[in-house]
Amino acid sequence: DGGITQSPKYLFRKEGQNVTLSCEQNLNHDAMYWYRQDPGQGLRLIYYSQIVNDFQKGDIAEGYSVSREKKESFPLTVTSAQKNPTAFYLCASSESSGSYNEQFFGPGTRLTVL
Amino acid sequence: SQQGEEDPQALSIQEGENATMNCSYKTSINNLQWYRQNSGRGLVHLILIRSNEREKHSGRLRVTLDTSKKSSSLLITASRAADTASYFCATDGWGSNYKLTFGKGTLLTVNP
Numbered sequence: 001d002g003g004i005t006q007s008p009k010y011l012f013r014k015e016g017q018n019v020t021l022s023c024e025q026n027l028n029h030d031a032m033y034w035y036r037q038d039p040g041q042g043l044r045l046i047y048y049s050q051i052v053n054d055f056q057k058g059d060i061a062e063g064y065s066v067s068r069e070k071k072e073s074f075p076l077t078v079t080s081a082q083k084n085p086t087a088f089y090l091c092a093s094s095e096s097s098g099s100y101n102e103q104f105f106g107p108g109t110r111l112t113v114l
Numbered sequence: 115s116q117q118g119e120e121d122p123q124a125l126s127i128q129e130g131e132n133a134t135m136n137c138s139y140k141t142s143i144n145n146l147q148w149y150r151q152n153s154g155r156g157l158v159h160l161i162l163i164r165s166n167e168r169e170k171h172s173g174r175l176r177v178t179l180d181t182s183k184k185s186s187s188l189l190i191t192a193s194r195a196a197d198t199a200s201y202f203c204a205t206d207g208w209g210s211n212y213k214l215t216f217g218k219g220t221l222l223t224v225n226p
Binding site: 004035040041042043044045048058088090092099100102103104105106107108110 | 118144145147154155156157158159162164202206213214215216217218219
């Protein structure tokens with residue numbers, strides 16, 4: 001059963017804590033992406049990775065970090081430096097990084113800062 | 115700034131009617147994609163249209179692209195209650211062909 005999974009579905013964080021959001025895909029896709037979605041808003045790109053062991057900052061990378069040690073995994077860490085982290089986080093993957101590829105999305109993680 | 119902007123922000127129709135959503139963008143593109151998002155879920159790809167194409171169909175979906183006006187429209191015919199969702203256009207841009215930029219979406223409500 002191929003797809004892209006994210007965990008946890010809901011995450012609560014105290015101010016000052018770092019948290020890591022998991023994203024795994026078994027589609028054998030080279031490219032992976034992290035987006036942030038705020039209520040009533042579109043998606044904003046945080047980081048993307050075109051290939052394993054490589055990643056680039058998106059439009060709103062400050063306060064976030066990623067790694068891409070394995071093709072199937074692209075975890076996102078929300079650090080204490082991110083001033084307003086409460087949001088819905090979406091991970092996506094595509095066969096390659098060209099914009100002619102459709103992106104497959106996971107179900108999302110809703111992060112709330114207490 | 116947002117590359118794509120959808121219009122209207124919200125649309126409410128009756129089952130069986132057609133729904134039209136529009137997307138405008140600012141800079142030249144290679145491709146434009148439409149996605150659908152059910153409340154609280156991930157996005158699902160609907161259709162991709164290339165800059166040299168003017169119209170594409172997929173089932174009850176019809177997408178048009180007018181590069182001279184920098185705009186696209188998504189038409190859903192014979193709508194169903196299950197079509198209730200947010201619809202987003204996503205554009206790339208010359209020099210940024212690795213990234214998609216999403217608009218804020220149109221919230222479509224189809225009343226039974």
